[in-house]
Amino acid sequence: MEIKNTLSKSPVLAHYNAKLPLVLSVDSSAYGLGAVLPHKYNDGSERPISCASRTLNEAERNYSQIDKEALAIVFGVTKHHQYIYGRRFIIRSDHRALSYIFGKNKGIPQTAASRLQRYAVRLAAYNFDIEFVPSNKNCVADALSRLPLEYTKQVYEQDCYSYLNFVEDKLPVTFNQIKKNTRTDTQLNRIIGFVKFGWPDSLQIVNDKIYFSKKDSLFLEHGCLVWGYRVVIPSSLRATVLNELHSGHIGVVKMKQLARNYLWWEGLDADIERVCRDCSACASQRDQPPPAPLHSWAWPTEPWERLNIDFLGPFRNKYYLVIIDAHSKWLEVDNVSSTSAAAVIHSLRKIFARFGLPKSIVRPVRMDLHFHPQNI
Structure with a gap:
């Protein structure tokens, strides 16, 4: 009570003067809001015109800290509407993010919470600049937020839901x-x-x-x-x-x-x-994946460099091993007794004895042959 009486008397409290600049300092604690509106004089000193505080209701206490700080701004502006409406003033807050969200350079982001967007719409009726101040330089509003007036339900319940x-x-x-x-x-x-x-x-x-x-x-x-x-x-x-x-x-x-x-x-x-x-x-209904591109073999630079081999048959109960030179298209066909690896190796030995060893052999995937020309 002694603090309240001191704040409401001279020389602490000053009369409103339309020619002097206004500064609105606000702050929020875990359970209350505080706001003080001082005049700023030419010598740099400040004297308050009005002080206000209130307790947060049950729903507001569940707000995130940024919402509480924004609510403190709305509370301070609404409480001192008769002094600040229609003229330019400065809002001081110790929450740095709000200086960007409500600042004139960037404005309210599209992804901001709907509550902050509603606060921004309400504050759009006022002409102000917002600045960040450290908590140790916002002592008056901080003290008021920690010693708030008792909450009155009929006045401040409008923004709890929706x-x-x-x-x-x-x-x-x-x-x-x-x-x-x-x-x-x-x-x-x-x-x-x-x-x-x-x-x-x-x-x-x-x-x-x-x-x-x-x-x-x-x-x-x-x-x-x-x-x-x-x-x-x-x-x-x-x-x-x-x-x-x-x-x-x-x-x-x-x-x-x-x-x-x-x-x-x-x-x-x-x-x-x-x-x-x-x-x-x-x-x-989903689109089929695109077909895999065809693989083209590089053209061999000399005969017998790459051979393509495959089986033909059974034709009249016989199998044939077909060999084609990729460079000259030379064709060799040999009758084999079966499609076993031993029969293929025996046939290739005879052909390689006549023409020499190739650099590579290309065979279909279905042929289960595990050998290299050097091993034949």
Whole structure:
């Protein structure tokens, strides 16, 4: 009470002056929001015009840290609307990512969470610059966020829901089903504990590390885990969701594009590819692979360099070994008693005795001959 009385009296508190620049400092803790609006004087000093704080409600406490910091900006701007609307001012936040997301140079990214997009639309009515300041230079707003006023339900409950109600129309399962199955999912229960009570410096379980990399964008809504603007589906409901995605036998690319608009889980892309690959209806309509190109043998530079051999028969109960020189097209035909390796070797010995040894012999794959001309 003594601090409150000091802040509300001179020389701490100053009167509003339309000719002096305004700076809105905001901050969020795990359970509260704080905002202070000071005038900036020519000598560099600052005196507050108004201070405000409030406690986060049950749903807001489940927000990710970036959403809490963004909510602090919206709270500070809304609370001091009468001072800042229609004139340029500066917003100070100790969350560096928001200086890029709400900054004028880059703007709100298309892949940002829907809650951040709604905040950006609300802030679009104001003319401001946003700058990052270290936490040790944002002490007043930080103190107010850690000693907030009691939460009043009728004023600040407007942004707690809405997103899951929208997504529910696009999914084959309701958010109540997702909430129920999330409670029985061991991994998601562990991640929810981290979201509620804080993340450790490192994770020992390998499968949890992908969630650790997304920790700034994970939050709880209606008991469901949400990453950015996509609902995290528990393992027991993934088959149902995949069947719905593939109900029209759409391809892999369209399934991934549709899924990325509403939902996510670890290995989603691989599961979509597996469903499309195992679908018999899709396989029957899939294009056949292109035929393999024909292999052309290099033209031999001299006679008896490469020989092509094969069997002819049975013709009138006899077999013939046919030998063709690839260079001169010289033909040699020898009657053999059988197609055994011993009979072929005996025939080739006679032919090689007349013409010499070739450099290579080309035979059909079906001939089970394991020899080299040098061994004949």
